[in-house]
Amino acid sequence: MHVEKTKSVVLLKPExxxxxVETEQPIPCRQNCPDDAFLDVGAYxxxxxxxxxxxxxxxxxxxHPDHPDPHLFHTATIDKLLG
Numbered sequence: 208m209h210v211e212k213t214k215s216v217v218l219l220k221p222e223x224x225x226x227x228v229e230t231e232q233p234i235p236c237r238q239n240c241p242d243d244a245f246l247d248v249g250a251y252x253x254x255x256x257x258x259x260x261x262x263x264x265x266x267x268x269x270x271h272p273d274h275p276d277p278h279l280f281h282t283a284t285i286d287k288l289l290g
Contacts, residue, residue, distance in 0.1 A: 224286050228279055231279065
């Protein structure tokens with residue numbers, strides 16, 4: 208598996224998703240997420256990433272015109288699945 212090591216693609220940490228659920232705050236847009244919300248894939252070798260990293264991509268319809276998941280409906284489900 209190849210993981211993009213540029214800033215054009217970023218990966219949210221499961222811990223950040225959990226924090227959003229616990230604090231009942233919808234996941235902000237990428238520009239408003241704190242830097243520590245994202246995994247620093249550059250800190251790992253390709254071999255480490257291949258051994259340790261599972262990437263999950265999720266797509267769903269926006270639930271509101273202003274935010275895709277304003278009441279954490281999908282975010283809470285994703286958090287449970289990431290366990």
